[in-house]
Each structure stands twice: as C-alpha cells, then as structure tokens.
Amino acid sequence: xxxxxxxxxxxxxxxxxxxxxxxxxxxxxxxxxxxxxxxxxxxxxxxxxxxxxxxxxxxxxxxxxxxxxxxxxxxxxxxxxxxxxxxxxxxxxxxxxxxxxxxxxxxxxxxxxxxxxxxxxxxxxxxxxxxxxxxxxxxxxxxxxxxxxxxxxxxxxxxxxxxxxxxxxxxxxxxxxxxxxxxxxxxxxxxxxxxxxxxxxxxxxxxxxxxxxxxxxxxxxxxxxxxxxxxxxxxxxxxxxxxxxxxxxxxxxxxxxxxxxxxxxxxxxxxxxxxxxxxxxxxxxxxxxxxxxxxxxxxxxxxxxxxxxxxxxxxx
Numbered sequence: 001x002x003x004x005x006x007x008x009x010x011x012x013x014x015x016x017x018x019x020x021x022x023x024x025x026x027x028x029x030x031x032x033x034x035x036x037x038x039x040x041x042x043x044x045x046x047x048x049x050x051x052x053x054x055x056x057x058x059x060x061x062x063x064x065x066x067x068x069x070x071x072x073x074x075x076x077x078x079x080x081x082x083x084x085x086x087x088x089x090x091x092x093x094x095x096x097x098x099x100x101x102x103x104x105x106x107x108x109x110x111x112x113x114x115x116x117x118x119x120x121x122x123x124x125x126x127x128x129x130x131x132x133x134x135x136x137x138x139x140x141x142x143x144x145x146x147x148x149x150x151x152x153x154x155x156x157x158x159x160x161x162x163x164x165x166x167x168x169x170x171x172x173x174x175x176x177x178x179x180x181x182x183x184x185x186x187x188x189x190x191x192x193x194x195x196x197x198x199x200x201x202x203x204x205x206x207x208x209x210x211x212x213x214x215x216x217x218x219x220x221x222x223x224x225x226x227x228x229x230x231x232x233x234x235x236x237x238x239x240x241x242x243x244x245x246x247x248x249x250x251x252x253x254x255x256x257x258x259x260x261x262x263x264x265x266x267x268x269x270x271x272x273x274x275x276x277x278x279x280x281x282x283x284x285x286x287x288x289x290x291x292x293x294x295x296x297x298x299x300x301x302x303x304x305x306x307x308x309x310x311x312x313x314x315x316x
Contacts, residue, residue: 054287074287083271091267094248097181099241105185106192107234111226113193114200115218126197129190140187141255144179145170171260184252199233200226235313243300246292268292 023030050064057070078084109129116122132140147154148169156166169175203226211221250269257265268288276285300315308314 050286051290053283054290056283058283070283074284075291077284078288078291083266086263087266087268087271090264091246091248094177094180094253094267095245097177098184099245101181102185102188103238103241105189107196109189110193110196110200111222113197126190129193131190132187133191135187137251137255140183141252144183170256171258173261173264176256176261176264180252180256184249195233195237196230199230203229231311232313235307235311236315239300239303239307239315242303243296245299246296
C-alpha cells in the first residue's frame with residue numbers, strides 16, 4: 001500500500017486505467033442497467049427542470065427561462081388559500097387512516113400464512129391474496145360502484161329483499177373514508193405481505209425449537225422471537241410509510257371522488273391536477289407539488305434520524 005505522503009509518477013493514471021479495465025470487464029452488466037439509468041434521467045431528473053415554473057410568472061409564449069421571476073408568490077398564495085386547510089386535512093386524514101389500519105394488515109396476513117403448515121393450502125391463499133395487486137384501480141372502483149350501486153348493486157338488492165331502503169354508498173361523505181381504507185387494504189395486503197414472508201424465512205428455526213423445549217407457547221414465540229426478528233423490516237417499511245404521509249393515493253381518490261364527497265376527498269394530488277390542467281394555473285400547481293415534495297423530503301430525513309437514534313434501524 002502506497003502512503004499518501006509519497007507521490008509516484010503515473011500512479012493516478014494507473015488507477016484510472018484499472019477502473020476503465022474493470023468497467024470494460026463488466027460491460028455487459030453496465031449495459032443491462034443502462035435502460036434503468038436512462039429511464040431515471042428522462043422521467044425523474046430531466047423533469048426537475050420544470051420546477052423553475054414554481055418561482056416564475058409563467059407565460060406560454062415566453063417559455064420557462066424567458067418568463068419573469070415571481071419569487072415565493074405562489075407558495076404564499078397557496079398558504080393563504082381558503083381551501084389549503086381542507087385539502088391538507090383530507091390528505092393527512094386519509095394517509096393516517098391508511099397507516100393505522102393498512103400498515104399492520106400485511107404483517108398480520110404474513111403471520112397467518114406463516115402459521116399454516118399445509119404447503120398447498122398456504123400457496124393457494126398466497127395466490128388469492130396477491131391477485132388484487134394486479135388489478136388496476138379503474139377496475140376496482142368500477143366493481144365498487146357496481147356492487148354498491150343504489151339501483152342494481154348487490155348490497156342494495158339484499159337490503160331491498162329485507163324491506164330496507166337503498167343507500168347511495170359512493171355518494172355519502174361519512175362512508176368515503178371507510179370505503180377508501182377497505183378497498184386499499186384489499187388491493188395491497190397480499191402484495192405487501194411478500195416482504196414479511198421473506199423476512200420470516202430468515203428466522204433461525206432453532207430459536208423456535210429451543211423455545212419449545214423451554215415450554216414456550218405459540219403466543220410466547222410470536223412476541224419473543226418472531227416480532228423482534230421482524231423489527232428491522234417493520235422499521236424500514238414504517239419509515240417509508242411515514243415519509244409518504246402526504247401521498248394519500250391519487251389514482252384511488254381521483255376515481256372514487258364525486259361532487260357529493262368533494263369536501264372529504266379533495267387531496268393535494270387531485271387539487272394540483274385540477275388547478276394545473278383544468279384551470280391552467282401551471283405555476284401555482286407546480287408550487288403546490290414542490291411544497292408537497294419538500295415536506296416529504298423533510299419527513300423521510302427526520303423520521304430516519306429519529307428511528308436510527310431510537311432503534312438503530314435506518315435507511316442510511
């Protein structure tokens with residue numbers, strides 16, 4: 001190993017040549033990841049150029065660079081907007097309910113599937129639970145509308161046979177949040193359990209054998225072996241969930257939204273779409289989107305730091 005204080009002529013050039021040799025040696029691997037790199041450059045990094053619109057009085061005929069600067073005008077406009085608190089409240093309410101009820105659901109399903117001893121039965125239930133993930137929200141919401149329809153819906157048909165009046169489920173604001181949470185859990189619980197099932201397979205079976213010898217029961221092994229072993233996985237997924245607290249689920253909310261439920265269903269993402277594309281306020285909507293991204297970045301850094309200090313579980 002060459003000390004840093006000693007400079008050998010041509011040493012840096014030699015290191016550079018070795019690096020280029022290694023790149024050429026593994027060129028097939030670099031070519032394999034090249035499409036992913038290009039995708040991120042085109043669809044993730046290049047669009048960041050448009051963030052400038054949030055700080056400009058954007059004019060179509062002048063373009064982004066030619067438009068005059070507006071400073072923080074649109075951020076102040078959003079914070080002073082009468083709908084700001086309603087939109088933020090709806091976003092946080094939906095995200096919090098999804099976190100409270102939706103986050104534990106994949107873990108519970110994974111523990112239940114892991115407890116099934118018969119292999120074929122386990123695989124059947126796994127397949128059934130995975131299938132909704134591959135169904136688009138368009139299909140899911142259409143099914144909800146058909147099942148809950150006040151005229152031809154299955155639920156209201158049953159109510160009619162029982163002598164009860166039909167209910168317009170999709171048009172009641174008080175039923176909007178339960179329908180959002182239930183449909184979100186149904187669609188994502190199976191796919192979300194894959195990570196926990198993979199983590200469960202890494203637990204040393206000798207720990208359970210030793211616990212059985214000591215007289216530990218099923219619940220004792222669950223709380224003293226299984227859950228502590230899953231703590232790092234739970235911590236990482238919780239960090240991602242908390243950092244995305246402002247992502248209430250655009251596709252789902254946009255499709256389930258109706259004029260009757262607008263007071264409880266208008267979230268940041270739908271508000272940005274309406275103000276940007278429908279009303280043509282591109283600079284204003286860009287400022288709202290940047291505001292949301294900045295808060296999400298702050299949250300993921302803060303939650304990661306707190307998690308690292310409390311439990312030694314962190315993303316970096």
